[in-house]
Amino acid sequence: MxxxxxxxxxxxxxxxxxxxxxxxxxxxxxxxxxxxxxxxxxxxxxxxxxxxxxTRAKPSxxxxxxxxxxxxxGGPGAAAPEWHREWSEIKSCLMSLMGKQLDKDKLSPRQRQALDYLEREGVDPKIGVTLYKCLVLDKQTSLLAALAEILSVRPLTLASWPEKIHCVAGPSGAGKTTTVIRMALAAQQEKPGLRICLVNADDRQARGRLVLRHYCELSGFSYREAGSREDILKLLDEADNFDRIYVDLPGMSGPQVLSERLTLLGLSEVDECAFHLVLSPHYGKPQLDHFLRAFSFARLSSVIWTKLDEAASFGGLINVADSCRVPISAVSWAAGFKDCMAPAENMLLWKLIFKHELPCGQAPEKLHA
Ligand SMILES: Nc1nc2c(ncn2[C@@H]2O[C@H](COP(=O)(O)OP(=O)(O)OP(=O)(O)O)[C@@H](O)[C@H]2O)c(=O)[nH]1
Ligand SMILES: [Mg+2]
The missing domain is CATH 3.30.1660 (Dodecin subunit-like)
Known part of the structure; x- marks a missing residue:
């Protein structure tokens, strides 16, 4: 900023x-x-x-x-994160003041209840103001229709995602490797015989490599390692041998941001490539804001929400959708590889947000009871 x-x-x-x-x-x-x-x-x-x-600014x-x-x-050695944090706090305060000024009597009791509920779920007051404006401007608009403008979906199916290469990024431990395997298994289930390659681009995590290799052997996927630009070029050379390539990117550490990492790997310019960000709603708002900065990338294609079963509220899904303006493609709710990830769809998200019902029909707290 x-x-x-x-x-x-x-x-x-x-x-x-x-x-x-x-x-x-x-x-x-x-x-x-x-x-x-x-x-x-x-x-x-x-x-x-x-x-x-x-450079355009004249000092005078x-x-x-x-x-x-x-x-x-945000230049080198900058205290930009501190400024971002302060600025978003200022914005949040202003918006919450605005939120308190809203004349909710202009809404129907149902709309008011739903708006209050979203506030309790941790939805940013700024989004509350946007939704309020939509509802007041057009009395016929339902809250869900207004919300769908913010929370878009693009279900993770072969037809909706024709891109050959799918890169999965996200914070350490968010579930990237697990998601890569789930994506490959889901693709295989949707279209048996699909030629699938899993790529480990994370040269720091031996465990992730072992798990990927193991699943490749079990499921008949090809396996490649690609920790450098040269490796990625080699992979692209043989891309015609595969129908789908799933790349497990390393978790970010230190000041490096995703766009830099992808540029180093030579992936940011590759066509036919989708970039998915794995996040969990159990991260708090400042943490999610921080991740959005670290993972902001012009070609980000979707957010995949993992560990829904470990979350107590789901307002973060709306906040993130509003900030990064990319659709949700899938959600997952258990530690396994099968039957615990679903392509995103609106109804599934409404049940999750408004009823705390996971796609498996359970409430998160019941799943671990
Ligand atoms: N409860 C729950 N656990 C999950 C979910 N998805 C992944 N996990 C677990 O989270 C842990 C970390 O998953 P990984 O896939 O290794 O995460 P990662 O992002 O690849 O981790 P690093 O490579 O270390 O950065 C594993 O124990 C997974 O089984 C989920 O939806 N729910
Ligand atoms: Mg991993």
Whole structure:
């Protein structure tokens, strides 16, 4: 995120600078009058979540502590995560204040109840405001229809995902390796005889490699290791021998982000490739926000939610869908490989969110009772 301070002779002059420098997506954080060399000036503090090339800024036009610009823009050695956290807290406070101001009497009792429920499930107040606006604007709109605009689905089936290569990324221990095997088994079940290759791109985890190899032997899949760009090139050379290739990417550690990792591996430019992010709703909101930053990637194709059985609330699914704007493709609810992952569909998600009912028909707490 970028925060900048602009000064102009009056508010329109300062605003024009904001628009010229940060564009129309800029958010005005503060407007105030200041004295500059005995002249009254208008000073605007504005922020932009997306980074804008700082080279375009003329120093004479931007005021404030520019030494911290690299921190604000997430440059090297930056304290960007801290800023992101603070900014999302500010936004969250503003939105929750707005949420409290909403005149819920304008909604039907059912709509009001559903909105209050989502708030208790941990749905971001900003989304509550969006949903409220949809419902008030169009009395015929149901909450689920408004929610479906945010929570889109693209079920993980061969027909819905014709891409040959599927890369699975996610935090350490989120269930990437398990998901890769589940995806391959589901594809094999859907179309027996499919030529499937599982790829271990995680050169750090011996356990993941062993599990992948083992399932390849058991199920007749091909197995490859690809920890470098050269390995990926070799894999692409023989891609015609396979109908589906599932790649188990390493978990992220340290400051590295997914896009960098994929570029290093040479995967970010490969066509016919889908990128799935594995997350679990049992992560708290700050943790999910952090993962979304680490795994944000222009070509991210879907989110796969794992460990539903270990979660106590499911508002995170809506928050993540709203933040990264990619569909949910599948959900899983147990530690096994078979019969515990389902392609995403709206009804399944509504039952999960509003009734805490897993796709197997059980409640998470009952599954472990
Ligand atoms: N309860 C439950 N456990 C799961 C689920 N999916 C995976 N697991 C378990 O979570 C643990 C970690 O799964 P992995 O697939 O090894 O996770 P990973 O992301 O590949 O882990 P690293 O390679 O170490 O980063 C294993 O014990 C899995 O059996 C799920 O939906 N529910
Ligand atoms: Mg693994």
């Amino acid at each position: 970028q925060v900048r301070i602009f000064r102009g002779a009056d508010s329109s002059a300062a605003l024009a600078q904001v628009k010229a420098e940060l564009g129309i997506e800029a958010v005005i954080l503060e407007t105030r009058e200041v004295m500059d060399n005995g002249r009254k000036m208008c000073e605007i503090t504005a922020a932009l979540e997306r980074n804008v090339g700082m 036009e931007a005021y404030g502590d520019m030494s911290s610009v690299s921190a604000l823009t």
